[in-house]
Amino acid sequence: MRKLLLVKLLLVVLQLSTLPxxxxxxxxxxxxxxxMVLQQNAEVSIxxxxxxxxxxxxxxxxxxxVVKTTASNQAxxxxxxxxxxxxxxYTIKIEGYNTILLEDVLIGEVWLCSGQSNMEWSARAGIDNAEQAVAEANFPFIRFFRVGYRTADVPQQDLDGQWVVCTPETMKDFSAVAYFFGKDVHQNLNLxxxxxDNSWGGTPAETWVNPDLIAKNQAMAASAATQKEVTWCPVEPGKTYNAMLKPLVPYHIAGVLWYQGESNTNDPENYATLFPTLIQNWRSEWGYxxxxxxxxxxxFKHYGTQAGARLRDVQRRVLQVPNTGMVVVSDIGNNENIHPTNKHDIGKRLANLALNQTYGKKELPYSGPLFREMKTDGNKAVLYFDHADKGLVSKNKKLTQFEIAGSDQKFVKADARIVGNTVVVQAKRVKNPAAVRFEWHSAVEASLFNKEGLPASSFRTDDWVIK
Known part of the structure; x- marks a missing residue:
């Protein structure tokens, strides 16, 4: 009997020892x-x-x-x-009834990199000179955090992922665009x-926006309803916002890099409202x-005749939103491949944009020519550009991507020539120019550049309803 009691007591002890x-x-x-990396010179939340x-x-x-607080009744x-x-x-120690010690913590610049497959695309997936790029990826002061794929119907409090040091092994499966951006920023600023990396291939922008904001806007809600179900990602409003973005708030960031839009070419005009809504939504979440x-x-030729150009022009117009910037990649794309493999230059252009606009490296060029205004001179339309102070150049003998229209809104192919930092456009059939379009086709080859070698964006000068 005594042995039996001892056995029972031992079992109880073993059970108790396994309880948390x-x-x-x-x-x-x-x-x-x-x-992990925390944003420098900032008030950060933990x-x-x-x-x-x-x-x-x-x-x-x-x-x-030393900072002390008390857990709420919501734990x-x-x-x-x-x-x-x-x-x-550095280290950070968190103490309560137990102790957590965070080690190898760096203070520097933190960037949130989001979007769909072109942001997600890695060296392993296939980029130019992948083998060399991977071999050279030894940067102990660059750190990666890859957010795991998740969806949710309501905002979540946590997500899947962990911080890792940049090595050839970790770099090859991380966003190539983000890596090349980070490498240039690190090497230029020495910090x-x-x-x-918070991206998911194929996702339309609607999935990354608070669904309440879309539901309140009739046009955005109607457009979101037209997104066709696919097998490789969610398409419903808010699904990745709830699960992959919301848990990051308010982790302090220097800024956002965004590479997305391919999955919204089905309704480019809606993107003119949706994209600024996303930007404002995210900024509201972080509070700055x-x-x-x-x-x-x-x-990319498979968008349809004009859909790609229309979305590119919308992206250009979104530059009106304060503190935004855009890089154009029409010279390093591939009309046969929706995933350009030259991720090196895309990352570098993003880095130059941030280095110039955020970090004060004003000597670095960061944008190709952007249409500013059109003036008429008889039967000629004269186009003026930002980021063309040093002049414009063409890589072809003749500019061939311009179209011109009169008040009848019927566009025809136009003759165009560079005059200093302007482009003069005309066509025999148009006596009184009313509008000009440039690269107004989904599949184009970049032809107009500034002297710094960066390509001009697609654009149209009119605001006519596209039929």
Whole structure:
């Protein structure tokens, strides 16, 4: 009998030893971990969960700053720390009933990189000179965080992913565009860079927007309803916003890189409302107007005759939104391949944009010619451009991508010639020009550049309803 009691007691002890420690409740979301990068010279938030009323203490090694808080009755807590100028590695200690020590933490520049497959595209998937690029990817002060694929009907509090150091092994499966951007920023500024890859191939922009905002706008809601179901990604409003974006808020970022639009060529005009809505939605979530830099979609013949050009022009017009920037890639695309393999130059152009506009490197060119205004001179239309102060050039003997129309709104092919930093356009059939279009076809080859070698964007000068 005594042996039986001892056996039962032993079993109870073993069972109790396997139960979780109800006092060890301090937890962190996945975005916080070893090897992470925090934004420099900023007030950053660190948050998590703990037992209700549990006292939580956070200590940073860069200044031994100690911040205390108490978990709410919802088991949540949050503290704010002031970060120094770029440097590291540091540690952050989070103490409650248990202790978490975050090690190898760097302070630098953090960029959120999002969109669809061209942002997601990796060296393993296939890029130019992939073998050399992978072999050279030894940058211990560049860190990656890849957000795992998830969807949700309501906003989530956590996501899947972890911070890793940039090595050939980790780089080959990470966003190539984000990597080449980060490498250039790191090498130009000589500071740590953290890159959060939050992309999913094929996703239309609607999936990355708060669904309530789309539901409140009749036109956006109607357009979203036309997105056809596919097998490789969600298309419904808010699905990735809820699961992959919302849990990152308010992790402090320097800005956003966006490469998306291919899946919205079915309704380019709606994108004129949808894309600015997305930008404002994200900025509202974080509570500040961070830079939002994006890649214009490349020419591709399978969009249909004009859909690609129409969406590229919409992207150009979105530059009216403050603190945005766009890089044009019509010279390094592939009309047969929706995924241009020259991700090196795309990343570099994004880096030059950020280095010039965000980090003050004004000597770096960051944009090709952008249409500014049209003036008429008899039967001629004279086009003026931003980013053309040093002049315009053509890589062909003749500019062939211009069309002109009179008040009848019927466009015809036009003769065009470069005159300094302007383009003069005319056609015998149009006596009184009313509008000009450039590269108004989904599949084009870039022909107009500035002296810095960057291509001009597709554009139209009119606001006529496209039939």
């Amino acid at each position: 420690d109800v006092r060890a409740n301090v937890q962190l979301p996945a975005i916080f971990g070893n090897h 948050w998590g969960w703990a037992k209700a009323l549990e006292e939580v203490t956070v200590t940073s090694s860069w200044d031994q700053q 949540k807590w949050e503290v704010k720390l002031m970060t120094p100028a770029a440097g590291g590695p 740590p860079v953290g890159l959060i 107007e961070f830079p939002f830099y994006y890649v214009q979609i490349a020419p």
